Amino acid sequence: MRLTTKGRYAVTAMLDLALHGGKGPVSLADISARQDISLSYLEQLFAQxxxxxxxxxxxxxxxGYRLSRALERTFVAQIIDAVNETVDATGCGGTRxxxxxxxxxxxxxxxxxxxxIHAFLGRISLAELVARRDVKAVSARQDRRADVVSARQL
Structure with a gap:
């Protein structure tokens, strides 16, 4: 299966936005710090x-940014499609x-x-991912790490 960093980063950034968007708009700089994704790369992804x-x-x-739709109506496949990614298991890039x-x-x-695979990802909403215990645990760890880095910069 071929899913590049572009698609994975887009899904990661959208999940971060879903996790942190309840407090208001989320800056790309905050997403960048938590997810270790280049700010300029996030700017390109978020434009798409x-x-x-x-x-x-x-x-x-x-x-910053907010989700345009409810978590329950935002699906992983939509995010991947939005950044012009494909999930391709063929060895030829789908060109036959x-x-x-x-x-x-x-x-x-x-x-x-x-x-x-695309249909599977089309059934997974951000709401489902946000509700997962493992996602919450990783997010809490990232928040703690970002708080430590932020405190050091003061």
């Missing part, structure tokens, strides 16, 4: 997420150019797997 109406930006002091310009013997099997 905004164009696809998954987030809205809030300007001014205390500004596996063997000298033609599909290989198992191309359709891997293509079907790609569709199944």
């Amino acid at each position: 997420l905004r164009r696809n109406d998954l987030v809205t930006s809030v300007r001014g002091p205390g500004g 150019d596996c063997q000298q310009g033609e599909a290989c013997l198992t191309h359709h099997l891997w293509e079907d797997l790609s569709l199944e």
Whole structure:
């Protein structure tokens, strides 16, 4: 399966936003610090997420980003699609150019797997991820680490 860092980072950043958005807009700098994702990379991702109406930006002091939809209506596959990513299990990038310009013997099997993976991710909402105990534990650890780093900078 081929899912690049672009898709994984987009999902990670959106989950961070879902976890921390209850207190108001979340800055990309905060997401960057907690998730160790480059701020400039997040800016590019969030431009695509905004164009696809998954987030809205809030300007001014205390500004940042908010989710555009309820957690229950935001699905992992939508996030991946918004940043122009694909989940591709074929060896040819889905082009059917596996063997000298033609599909290989198992191309359709891997293509079907790609569709199944996309459908699976299309059933997982941010609400489900936010509710997971393991996600909450990792988020709490990241928040503690970010607090320590922030205290050192003062």
